Amino acid sequence: NLRLLRRFYLNCYWMSDCVVVVVDVKSTKSARVALERCGLFDDQHRIAPYDIGEAPSFHHQKMMAIPLVVGDDWDEETLRGKISSVLSSTTFTIAQGVELPTSKKHNVLSPQETLSKKLFSLLCVPGGAEKEACKPSIPRKWEEHGDLILFPANSFNCPFWKEIGWENICDAILEALPRFTRVAIQDRVGVDLMRKPQAKLLRGDCGVVEHVDNGVIYCYDVTKLMFSRGNVSEKIRVAEFPCEEEIVVDMYAGIGYFTLPYLVHAKAKKLYACEWNPDAVEMLRYNMKRNKISSDRYEIYSGDNALFPHNDIADRINLGLIPSSQAGWCTAARILNKKSGGWLHVHENVAYKDKKKEDAYNDMGTFMTTEFKKLLEESVDTNNWKVEIKHIEKVKSYAPFIDHLVYDIECRPVEIHN
Secondary structure, three states, X not given: OHHHHHHHHHHHOOEEEEEEEEEEHHHHHHHHHHHHHOOOEOOOEOOEXXXXXXXXHHOOOOEEEEEEOOOOOOOHHHHHHHHHHHXXXXXXXEEEEEEEEEOHHHHOOOHHHHHHHHHHHHOOOOOOHHHHHHHHHOOOXXXXXXXXXEEOOOOOXXXXXXXXXXXXXXXXHHHHXXXXXEEEEOOXXXXXXXXXXXXXXXXXXXXXXXXXXXXXXXXXXOOOOOOOHHHHHHHHHHHOOOOOOOEEEEOOOOOOOOHHHHHHOOOOOEEEEEEOOHHHHXXXXXXXXXXXXXXXXXXXXXXXXXXXXXXXOEOEEEEOOOOEOHHHHHHHHHHEOOOOOEEEEEEEEEEOOOOOHHHHHHHHHXXXXXXXXXXXXXXXXXXXXXXXXXXXXXXXXXXXXXXXXXXXXXXXXXXXXX
């Protein structure tokens, strides 16, 4: 029976030679605990039954082999002395070259390890140079979008992968990670103002995925549009704004990153969403329906927001474009309600390498308030505007020494402010 048990372990787990201490089954638990306390227990391997053969001291007893941590230069006499001091009342013997299964914890591969192992097997060709050269291009991270896996742009950039072909690569990926059915790879985001991604769908018929943030559903096509997961804290903050009686303008709506929280959670009375990327506009319309937002609560302006046809209507304006939304400041001043004023939420990347972070934040804030005061007073031909920064919110670190910030700016005619 012991031989059958041992064979079972051999079939189920990777085996390796170990140095073990052999004790009777009744002493196994106490011996393991004692060895663990003094750092002698090897937790990379499993305790397993030991076939004692004809050893007279343990005859007719069921024995267990407990794996030990030993160095390369270990000797049996020293090891026996250490174990004797730990297992003073337990009969034991030391054996080496004993095959033990690796522990369950050690034996379980992470998704990254599973994928790397599978992809690396594709590189097993005569000669080793090509295989080793391609190993760094096996991706260790990726984005997961439901059943679609999206790899970084630098994945599979070794020339040898072209010989293997995307069909074989995708087969290996989906075999290693069977929860996915679609595969895509990123390219750099476009440098134009639309910031279009250039992802390529390698397996699957459609790049549309669904993402849920704070109860809001966002659908978008990964091959045409980008989605920033790092802005989730700002979406949650927007959701808490008191907008029930307000008209809101989102000047850079995209697929509805902030538009949707304003409508779903902040309950904006009316929202105007400006977006000039036709792919984003298409998904924005779909997301409005997907989140069951009544059509009388919003209007979508498809085109350059500088040509937005309304003036003096907004109680709150969101300028959610980075690295800078400055190109939209003049339009924001034009469409802000001139009778009662309102709020501007201005996104900006602020660099602070050559100065203290707080000084950089404040310098940008001073520049903003000066510019908006100037633009507002020019638009109504009056010097009576109070423009104040009420809060600066850090959304995320954008790059070394650059932070993505949002400035909450309250703008009021002086008579209203007083």
